[in-house]
Amino acid sequence: MSKKIYEVVDRLPKGGLTVMALRSLDTFVPGQWDNLVGFDNTIRAVTGETNEAMVTAVGERAVALFNDRSQGYQRALWLYESVDAASGLLGAAAIANRIGQDTFLSFLKNVTPKPEKAQTIDLCVKLVTEVVAFCQINGIPGDSLGDFLKALGDYGQESLMRMAALVAFDGVIPLGADFSSKALAAIKGMGPSELEKNQTFKGVEKEIPGKDAKGKLAFITESFEATQGWMDRFVSDRGITQEGLVENLSQFVEGSKSKLDYLGAFLDISVKYYEHTGVQTLARRLIERAVAEL
């Protein structure tokens, strides 16, 4: 049964860990994100309409557009939900690995990837998910990397917040300031079979362009390489540092300052920022189209 987009948007949390984690980034992307929740509320905010009959008409058209599978909106929602769910599993694996080191249960190391490699793949797959979801929502072929890169410069609101969270929570915190070159080196040295074992990749692989794991790995590498400059500039222009991020997060994740790898894993499991901001982006695009078509 199809998901009801109005319920998905109505159920977006107003508070909780995800919202607090995203708000902790406000220092670096000030004024971009105001956690818009609720379907009708989003319609009013996006369109500026106050007439309730008009709001309902826009909502009805948006629901119809979402339910037309050929339009790609359902696939985009699936991507945003799946990549968060799969990376949560990765977080669990990272914790298992850490327990393995601490308690000498060395066999755990053989079944779970090392945290850094796991985080690297997570970062790369999440980035590619953004590329593919962007293409689905905006109606261009799924491998239109060039269009995505041009659009990235104009990202705002929850879309920019999602990219900020990607860079911060999946890049700088677990991998350090040189996260992008570390990740690129790791993904370039990786074989398709290694990628295929990764939970985050498994979660969304069917939507990643490429006829097999080798092709998909090439697309992931190409996407990351092309976006690296933007990510590095984003970090340096906005003065994002591991210390600054951890300082902000430590206000609600107690004792996280000295346990960075635990913090990364904790964020993986408990913070669903891709799904949260992805739903917000999807709702915004649907509503913008609906009101223009009416």
Place this chain on the structure above:
Amino acid sequence: MNVSRWVKRLVPVLLSVVLLLTACSAAPSKYDQVQQETTGFNAEKAVNRQAEKGGTFNQFFPGSQGSYEVVPAQEKQGFAEYKLKRDGETLAMLAISDTLSLPAAAAKYEGATEAIAGYPAVNQGDTATSLLVNGRYQVKVLSRSPSFTQADREAWLQKFDLLGLAQLDAASMLQKSPAASEPVVQDTPAPATPEPSSPTAPVLVPQPAV
């Protein structure tokens, strides 16, 4: 005896479970009806398969001019949209849609008393002004900033290449309209990749609206 006592004890427990489950299910929504109508095997699709490709509309949008920047936003079947920005602020959205997917959108022009550039025009709510070309293609400007007035919307509607848009195939719409007096060329579909009509026509790069 024991059994009946157990049953008596179980009834309130079962009733509580039933009540709890009912309470947990979602409250009815005003969108439930449209949800039902647009899902399922025989549901009507939101977008008509014969609707013009969104990419075809790109050439008819105005280009950036002066301090105004026209930035691509969405391109879907039967729909294309751009942002109108100045100094980084989004002033308005500019859109062309094929009403083949939503005939009610075209029907609202039947009683139109106003015209812009010779095309029937209407105001919708507080933020939108639109016109209809060929009885099929809706061109709409939606304010996103309070400073962008109805007069601004009307001015920008006239910056579209409306004559170019009028060259697009209206056949499928006219087929449905017995009142149409123009001859219909039914075998001439719109070109899939038309040449831009103006060198200033923007190149589509879909982007999220800000």
